[in-house]
Each structure stands twice: as structure tokens, then as C-alpha cells.
Amino acid sequence: MAQKIMRPDQEQSAGTDAVQSDQAILSMVASALERGDCMLAFQPIVQSQKPYHPAFYEGLIRVLDSAGRIIPAAEFMPLVEHHDIGRDIDALRCGIDALRRKPDLRLAINMSTRSIGHPQWTRILEHALCNDPTLGERLILEITESSAMQMPEAVMAFMQRFQAQGVTFALDDFGAGHTSFRYLKDFYFDILKIDGQFTRGVHHDANNQVLTEALIKIGRQFDMFTVAEAVETQEEADFLAKAGIDCMQGYYYGRPETNPLWLQQPEQKHSQMSA
Numbered sequence: 001m002a003q004k005i006m007r008p009d010q011e012q013s014a015g016t017d018a019v020q021s022d023q024a025i026l027s028m029v030a031s032a033l034e035r036g037d038c039m040l041a042f043q044p045i046v047q048s049q050k051p052y053h054p055a056f057y058e059g060l061i062r063v064l065d066s067a068g069r070i071i072p073a074a075e076f077m078p079l080v081e082h083h084d085i086g087r088d089i090d091a092l093r094c095g096i097d098a099l100r101r102k103p104d105l106r107l108a109i110n111m112s113t114r115s116i117g118h119p120q121w122t123r124i125l126e127h128a129l130c131n132d133p134t135l136g137e138r139l140i141l142e143i144t145e146s147s148a149m150q151m152p153e154a155v156m157a158f159m160q161r162f163q164a165q166g167v168t169f170a171l172d173d174f175g176a177g178h179t180s181f182r183y184l185k186d187f188y189f190d191i192l193k194i195d196g197q198f199t200r201g202v203h204h205d206a207n208n209q210v211l212t213e214a215l216i217k218i219g220r221q222f223d224m225f226t227v228a229e230a231v232e233t234q235e236e237a238d239f240l241a242k243a244g245i246d247c248m249q250g251y252y253y254g255r256p257e258t259n260p261l262w263l264q265q266p267e268q269k270h271s272q273m274s275a
Contacts, residue, residue, distance in 0.1 A: 037064035041256030108140035136166030145177035196230025
């Protein structure tokens with residue numbers, strides 16, 4: 001098929017539309033932050049051998065727009081994480097609040113390497129760890145593979161500092177970036193999360209089978225707990241369990257929920273159950 005060639009005026013119009021769209025997203029997020037309309041959506045991560053009892057949850061950041069609609073991170077984070085406003089979308093504060101409300105909760109939240117250089121973000125984490133001795137062992141910080149590779153030395157130093165206080169670290173979206181294996185053996189991540197592009201359809205895709213099994217072996221070699229992301233079917237789950245994956249996450253086991261029953265106050269539970 002021949003490639004469609006745009007006229008200069010069409011290219012300029014497309015560029016203008018993109019800028020206006022970006023500005024609208026930034027404005028929407030800024031307004032949500034002013035209103036305090038940030039929250040987490042909780043998705044379970046289950047053990048392969050005990051899939052009916054979550055091992056821990058991942059807290060995925062969400063904001064509310066002016067109409068009260070929940071906006072997932074995929075629609076704003078790729079843009080705002082490159083602006084100062086991205087530092088104010090604080091999954092850490094939301095995560096700490098959830099951990100305080102639920103003493104038996106183990107929770108993973110996402111962070112970027114930008115947070116490491118943000119003194120206020122680090123102070124919030126240190127303050128929370130000092131105030132609650134159990135919080136460190138219940139908190140998991142996820143760093144994407146691509147983010148970790150941007151400043152590996154700083155990430156390693158940050159991890160060593162907070163692993164000493166009980167915090168667990170997960171390498172997120174493994175396989176999607178360009179990891180240097182020289183750094184991988186030095187990082188000492190506790191958890192390896194295999195990117196969903198390798199787990200989708202893995203039960204019938206021979207290439208994904210080879211790649212997924214190789215990634216699981218890498219996790220074992222470096223003594224990391226392995227998690228398969230984006231598991232959506234029983235067939236995928238069966239293959240991954242036989243391949244030796246430790247845990248699985250995806251819509252097959254549960255969609256992200258902003259107000260799960262287990263986090264609600266007794267009166268909220270009663271109200272929902274009576275409705």
C-alpha cells in the first residue's frame with residue numbers, strides 16, 4: 001500500500017492538534033491534583049500454586065476528570081512523567097495511606113527514576129518508614145526496566161539504602177526495554193515482572209514460550225521472585241504455572257478496583273452488601 005503523503009498545511013494542522021491535546025491532558029491532570037482527585041486502583045497478584053488468595057496487590061494510579069470519570073494512567077502518565085507535574089501525581093502517598101489503613105496489606109506501587117532525585121518524595125518515604133516499622137516489609141516499589149537503565153548507579157544506591165529498611169524492589173516490564181545484563185546482576189531486584197507481550201497467547205505461541213521460559217530462568221538464576229503480567233485466560237495461566245512462574249497478574253485474576261471490598265470501612269461494606 002502506498003504511503004499517504006501529507007501536504008505542509010496538513011502536517012502543521014496535525015502538529016497543532018497534538019499540542020492542543022497534550023495541553024488538555026496536562027490541564028486535566030493539574031485540575032485533578034488541585035481537587036485532590038488522585039487515587040489507586042488495586043489489582044491482585046496471585047501465587048501460581050494458590051491462585052485464589054492474592055499474595056499482594058499492585059496500586060495503579062488514577063485521576064478523576066471534571067466529570068468524575070476515572071482516568072487510567074495509560075492516558076496521561078506517558079505525557080506528564082516528563083513534566084514537573086508528574087512529580088505531584090504521588091502514588092507513594094496513596095500507597096502509604098492504604099498500608100496504614102490495612103495493616104495486613106502488602107502493596108506494590110510504581111515509581112520512576114525521577115523520584116530518586118526528588119528530595120520531598122524521598123522524605124515522605126523515610127518519614128513513613130520511621131513512623132511504622134512494619135511498612136517497609138509490606139511495601140514493594142516497582143521500577144520499569146527502561147527507567148532503571150537511564151541511571152543505573154543511582155537506582156542501585158537507592159535500592160541498597162531502602163532494602164536495608166525492608167522495602168522490596170521489583171523490576172517491572174522486564175523484556176520490554178534494553179537491559180544490560182552487566183547491570184542486572186548488580187541490581188539485586190527482589191522481584192522480576194515479565195512484560196505482558198511475552199505472556200499473551202503464550203499457550204499457543206512457540207516464540208513466546210521460548211522467551212518466557214528464558215526470562216523465568218533468568219529470574220531464578222539471579223534469585224528473583226517471578227511474576228507474569230497481563231494473564232487473561234486459563235490457558236495462559238496453565239502454561240505459565242507449568243513453566244515455573246511464581247505469581248501471575250492480569251484480568252483473569254481480577255481487574256483493578258479503586259474501592260475494593262477488603263479496603264472499605266465496615267459501614268461501607270454493609271451498605272454495599274445491603275444494596
